[in-house]
Amino acid sequence: MVSFLFAFLAAFPCVYSLVTPRQGVDFFNPTLNGGSMLDDAGNGLGEPLNVIISGLSSPDVLTESGFENYAKAIGFSTECLGIHLGGPQSANLGDGNGSVNQTVELRQDYGDATVGTCLESLIGGNHLRLYIQNGPEHDTGALFLAVSKEEDAEEDHTIVPDGYDIGRDQLSAAAEGTTSFGGVTYSTEAINMTGLLPAGSAGVNHDIATDGITTLLTVTIVQ
Ligand SMILES: *[C@@H]1O[C@H](CO)[C@@H](O)[C@H](O)[C@H]1NC(C)=O
Numbered sequence: 742m743v744s745f746l747f748a749f750l751a752a753f754p755c756v757y758s759l760v761t762p763r764q765g766v767d768f769f770n771p772t773l774n775g776g777s778m779l780d781d782a783g784n785g786l787g788e789p790l791n792v793i794i795s796g797l798s799s800p801d802v803l804t805e806s807g808f809e810n811y812a813k814a815i816g817f818s819t820e821c822l823g824i825h826l827g828g829p830q831s832a833n834l835g836d837g838n839g840s841v842n843q844t845v846e847l848r849q850d851y852g853d854a855t856v857g858t859c860l861e862s863l864i865g866g867n868h869l870r871l872y873i874q875n876g877p878e879h880d881t882g883a884l885f886l887a888v889s890k891e892e893d894a895e896e897d898h899t900i901v902p903d904g905y906d907i908g909r910d911q912l913s914a915a916a917e918g919t920t921s922f923g924g925v926t927y928s929t930e931a932i933n934m935t936g937l938l939p940a941g942s943a944g945v946n947h948d949i950a951t952d953g954i955t956t957l958l959t960v961t962i963v964q
């Protein structure tokens with residue numbers, strides 16, 4: 742029976758992967774397996790992956806659609822009417838997938854999940870790119886976010902001075918505690934981590950220095 746089961750699972754690897762549990766960790770440090778805590782802006786520089794949503798969060802938060810609902814609960818939404826400004830960036834999370842394009846890009850929605858992001862596109866505001874750590878070598882499920890506060894459209898969506906740290910802290914402050922959207926209520930705990938990203942501006946796009954802090958959010962769906 743056991744050998745039959747084994748043969749069955751070996752013959753249907755996708756069935757097997759459906760029942761493989763996540764790794765039960767917050768995240769895996771990308772730099773330990775050829776990855777980086779900076780994404781790749783395509784010019785040899787990158788944006789800091791300055792917020793991580795823990796792989797120990799409720800599984801329904803750790804999917805693209807689940808994350809988008811959570812993002813709406815904390816003041817972000819999909820880009821203005823699907824209009825996308827700027828090219829995608831990529832990241833290597835050290836999970837065995839190598840370098841992959843961002844999964845989605847979201848903008849601050851100014852209190853209106855439908856058209857608010859259009860306002861952000863015009864007047865600037867907070868902005869994030871999402872990368873999911875789900876490759877075959879370190880399938881933690883953790884979500885890595887590159888968060889930054891942007892100038893308005895006339896400034897061509899460059900980052901405001903200190904915009905990485907400001908963006909991270911604004912997102913975390915909006916996320917902490919109890920939030921809800923679309924009938925889902927979330928409880929979020931935040932802790933700051935150092936030592937993943939170096940402080941300073943080495944390799945950082947737009948030459949904007951950071952304090953080197955990455956904030957870890959653990960998000961639990963409470964109802
Ligand atoms: C990443 O995005 C770029 C620009 O849209 C595209 O040319 C490239 O094929 C994408 N790469 C992957 C692996 O999807």
Ligand SMILES: *[C@@H]1O[C@H](CO)[C@@H](O)[C@H](O)[C@H]1NC(C)=O
Nearest residue numbers: 837838841842844875876877
């Ligand atoms: C990463 O790898 C996993 C498992 O092989 C795959 O399901 C997923 O689509 C990959 N992610 C990307 C962005 O290619």
Ligand SMILES: *[C@@H]1O[C@H](CO)[C@@H](O)[C@H](O)[C@H]1NC(C)=O
Nearest residue numbers: 910913931932933952954956
């Ligand atoms: C993380 O550090 C930033 C910058 O010092 C601070 O503003 C924020 O409150 C800290 N967050 C937590 C959860 O400690």
